[in-house]
Amino acid sequence: EVQLVQSGAEMKKPGESLKISCKASGYTFTNYWIAWVRQMPGQGPEWMGIVYPRDSETRYSASFQGHVTISADRSISTTYLEWFSLKASDTALYYCAKVSAGTYYLLDHWGQGTLVTVSS
Amino acid sequence: DILMTQSPDSLAVSLGERATISCRSSQTVLYSSNNKNHLAWYQQKPGQPPKLLISWGSTRESGVPDRFTGSGSGTDFTLTISNLQAEDVSVYYCQQFFSTPGTFGQGTRVEIK
Numbered sequence: 001e002v003q004l005v006q007s008g009a010e011m012k013k014p015g016e017s018l019k020i021s022c023k024a025s026g027y028t029f030t031n032y033w034i035a036w037v038r039q040m041p042g043q044g045p046e047w048m049g050i051v052y053p054r055d056s057e058t059r060y061s062a063s064f065q066g067h068v069t070i071s072a073d074r075s076i077s078t079t080y081l082e083w084f085s086l087k088a089s090d091t092a093l094y095y096c097a098k099v100s101a102g103t104y105y106l107l108d109h110w111g112q113g114t115l116v117t118v119s120s
Numbered sequence: 121d122i123l124m125t126q127s128p129d130s131l132a133v134s135l136g137e138r139a140t141i142s143c144r145s146s147q148t149v150l151y152s153s154n155n156k157n158h159l160a161w162y163q164q165k166p167g168q169p170p171k172l173l174i175s176w177g178s179t180r181e182s183g184v185p186d187r188f189t190g191s192g193s194g195t196d197f198t199l200t201i202s203n204l205q206a207e208d209v210s211v212y213y214c215q216q217f218f219s220t221p222g223t224f225g226q227g228t229r230v231e232i233k
Contacts, residue, residue, distance in 0.1 A: 044227050113169055
């Protein structure tokens with residue numbers, strides 16, 4: 001059974017850094033892209049970017065490029081989403097999701113989500 | 121970016137009746153080389169992540185009840201929920217996976233009348 005287990009909720013101040021994680025199991029981790037998705041309250045999901053764990057290749061949405069970093073550690077089947085300087089507007093629910101084979105954006109299994117709150 | 125627009129924003133349907141949700145893309149998501157529509161539907165229940173229901177416009181994922189039907193092509197798509205059940209109360213999203221950044225619609229909330 002495919003499972004994606006994300007790290008717990010975070011509360012941070014503007015300007016602080018943060019790295020959240022997503023541990024995968026139940027499939028061959030290095031064979032599939034993993035995406036990170038933002039969902040703000042009452043809105044649809046937004047695809048942020050993807051990482052290919054086999055070689056750590058990444059691709060980003062232009063909306064998020066330069067503000068977040070996505071990475072992977074294949075030795076522990078874990079991907080990460082990182083901010084170096086958080087803004088209040090980063091407050092949202094963040095999901096990791098396994099990307100369906102042969103696509104970059106079709107998301108067939110999702111983590112439970114990590115709530116990030118940024119407030120002074 | 122391809123803009124995905126869903127209608128209506130919400131609808132209330134009686135148990136056992138049919139719910140119909142529309143999704144329109146600002147440009148075609150039909151890939152000519154494989155003649156497949158790069159359009160997916162997700163269901164999101166309160167407090168849960170989205171769940172993939174339908175891919176390629178009309179292909180139901182494993183375990184999805186056959187009362188969920190996806191149809192359409194090019195830029196106009198429909199999700200039909202026949203014989204609505206109480207457990208179908210959710211927000212439904214369409215998504216194009218044709219081009220970056222895999223944009224989603226704004227969602228349609230389905231409730232019981």
